[in-house]
Amino acid sequence: MSLEEEILRRRTFAIVSHPDAGKTTITEKFLWYGGVIREAGHVRAKAGKKFTTSDWMKIEQQRGISVSSSVLSFPYSSCQINLVDTPGHQDFCEDTYRALTAVDSALVLIDSAKGVEPQTIKLMEVCRLRKTPITVFMNKMDRDSLDPLELMDEVERILGVRCTPRTMPIGSGKMFKGVYSFIDDSVHFFQPDTEENEIRKVSGIHDPQLDEWFDEKYLREFREQAELAIGASDTFDREKYLQGEQAPVYFGSAINNFGVKHLLDSFVAVAPAPMSRHAKERDVLATEPRFTGFVFKIQANTDPKHRDRIAFIRVCSGQFVRGSKVIHCRTGRQVRLAAPTSLLANDRTVLDEAYAGDIIGIHDPGLYNISDTISETENLAFDGIPDFAPEHFCRVYLEDPLRSKQLQQGLHQLSEEGATQLFYPLSGPIPVLGVVGVLQFDVLKFRLEEEYNAKCRLEPSTIYQARWISGDATELAAFRSEHGFDLAQDKKGHLVYLCPNEFRLQTVEKNYPKLQFDKFHVE
Numbered sequence: 003m004s005l006e007e008e009i010l011r012r013r014t015f016a017i018v019s020h021p022d023a024g025k026t027t028i029t030e031k032f033l034w035y036g037g038v039i040r041e042a043g044h045v046r047a048k049a050g051k052k053f054t055t056s057d058w059m060k061i062e063q064q065r066g067i068s069v070s071s072s073v074l075s076f077p078y079s080s081c082q083i084n085l086v087d088t089p090g091h092q093d094f095c096e097d098t099y100r101a102l103t104a105v106d107s108a109l110v111l112i113d114s115a116k117g118v119e120p121q122t123i124k125l126m127e128v129c130r131l132r133k134t135p136i137t138v139f140m141n142k143m144d145r146d147s148l149d150p151l152e153l154m155d156e157v158e159r160i161l162g163v164r165c166t167p168r169t170m171p172i173g174s175g176k177m178f179k180g181v182y183s184f185i186d187d188s189v190h191f192f193q194p195d196t197e198e199n200e201i202r203k204v205s206g207i208h209d210p211q212l213d214e215w216f217d218e219k220y221l222r223e224f225r226e227q228a229e230l231a232i233g234a235s236d237t238f239d240r241e242k243y244l245q246g247e248q249a250p251v252y253f254g255s256a257i258n259n260f261g262v263k264h265l266l267d268s269f270v271a272v273a274p275a276p277m278s279r280h281a282k283e284r285d286v287l288a289t290e291p292r293f294t295g296f297v298f299k300i301q302a303n304t305d306p307k308h309r310d311r312i313a314f315i316r317v318c319s320g321q322f323v324r325g326s327k328v329i330h331c332r333t334g335r336q337v338r339l340a341a342p343t344s345l346l347a348n349d350r351t352v353l354d355e356a357y358a359g360d361i362i363g364i365h366d367p368g369l370y371n372i373s374d375t376i377s378e379t380e381n382l383a384f385d386g387i388p389d390f391a392p393e394h395f396c397r398v399y400l401e402d403p404l405r406s407k408q409l410q411q412g413l414h415q416l417s418e419e420g421a422t423q424l425f426y427p428l429s430g431p432i433p434v435l436g437v438v439g440v441l442q443f444d445v446l447k448f449r450l451e452e453e454y455n456a457k458c459r460l461e462p463s464t465i466y467q468a469r470w471i472s473g474d475a476t477e478l479a480a481f482r483s484e485h486g487f488d489l490a491q492d493k494k495g496h497l498v499y500l501c502p503n504e505f506r507l508q509t510v511e512k513n514y515p516k517l518q519f520d521k522f523h524v525e
């Protein structure tokens with residue numbers, strides 16, 4: 003296979019969902035279709051079990067297969083799929099957002115009984131920022147669910163992307179009978195837990211055969227909804243999908259393996275192959291022969307016996323060959339990527355080659371920062387990964403005043419590495435740490451003590467959210483004098499508003515219309 007063919011068959015995506023929508027379940031079905039696991043059973047969470055590890059570890063623990071916590075790579079059809087993990091439960095953190103900067107498209111998974119939920123809203127903000135192409139799967143149709151039109155309306159209103167239904171359900175809950183596919187005018191009959199569902203072609207939604215197969219009540223409801231949906235939505239337009247403006251929508255039930263294969267087939271047919279990526283110098287095409295990539299995640303080992311770290315790199319162009327020398331563009335240093343880890347779903351072995359679209363994990367001796375570019379020959383700087391507004395804050399107090407230098411050094415390095423965000427209030431000397439997921443604090447405290455020998459106390463702060471401020475100079479000066487007490491600088495010196503509550507945030511947004519209060523900050 004030529005380099006170009008290898009690259010163009012890659013589909014790198016992530017699942018965007020709220021905890022319990024069914025991400026683990028659908029992932030397992032995907033792996034089963036990819037031939038990685040032989041039996042796609044029901045992954046059960048033990049009662050009271052804490053979801054502190056990656057959701058995918060659940061599969062690992064319960065099914066005895068080895069699953070990388072960062073990416074699952076498996077073949078499907080003629081494609082090579084890279085499914086990048088978005089840690090969801092209590093391990094929701096900045097890495098969850100960052101994972102979305104390493105993919106070319108996303109699958110939004112929605113629990114049909116609950117509709118659009120908070121974590122999905124947050125993650126979709128990143129997708130919208132990057133114009134990521136979105137596919138929507140309405141899961142759990144075997145349970146009493148919201149009206150399909152209402153579900154799509156929520157996606158449009160709350161997530162801000164136009165929906166184009168590719169299937170529509172016939173009945174729901176106990177009376178869920180199947181879906182109608184607009185792609186080829188066919189009916190997929192709901193037969194729980196079967197490998198292949200029966201599919202019959204029809205001439206359209208008014209085909210009289212449907213009257214023979216389905217109860218009048220559900221059929222009438224389906225026809226009304228289908229007509230309304232067709233009338234209200236645009237036909238599927240791949241260009242609009244690729245621009246992130248329009249999302250194809252599917253209905254099904256992951257646990258019953260219903261609609262999953264249809265989704266996967268349709269997904270690989272339209273989802274983008276690795277896309278070009280913007281660097282300061284120029285746009286880099288995925289199919290260029292020279293290897294380039296960027297760091298989107300750094301995983302530190304909290305086991306003191308193994309202090310190694312892994313830097314996860316998204317390959318942006320060309321082919322990576324094991325042992326080759328590359329430039330670490332930020333420092334200009336030449337490094338040899340000696341033993342990158344393969345992140346295949348069935349094993350974690352050393353990798354000999356990887357292509358644009360793939361994710362590789364390399365040993366990090368402390369060289370890499372989030373957003374660093376590495377490149378075979380050319381000095382390049384890919385657009386940085388944004389900082390995401392933290393939602394949990396605390397102030398750091400040193401227990402031993404003599405270790406102040408170590409604490410400063412630790413905080414600086416951990417923030418460079420992307421493990422926390424650091425804010426220096428204009429009104430006082432105690433730095434504020436901000437994180438997206440509250441569990442990150444435990445890791446930070448541990449690392450400050452273990453790696454920097456700086457024993458410290460982290461005291462929760464009542465700050466509500468951080469927003470990066472920019473805009474009109476006169477308003478900014480007025481804002482500074484009125485809210486100076488709540489202002490801070492981030493590690494690069496940008497002005498940040500540490501707002502005390504939601505009400506205050508809304509008030510300042512109203513009172514200072516020429517200022518922007520951004521949730522993301524891109525360097």
Ligand code: G4P
Nearest residue numbers: 021022023024025026027046047057142145255256257258
């Ligand atoms: P997550 O990774 O997104 O957090 O979700 P996960 O797959 O763990 O699924 C959450 C729960 O939803 C699981 O139940 C799972 O069995 C169930 N589920 C997933 N897909 C479907 C579906 O299509 N229909 C129905 N009815 N349920 C689905 P659980 O937490 O293990 O509890 P239990 O249902 O086994 O008691």
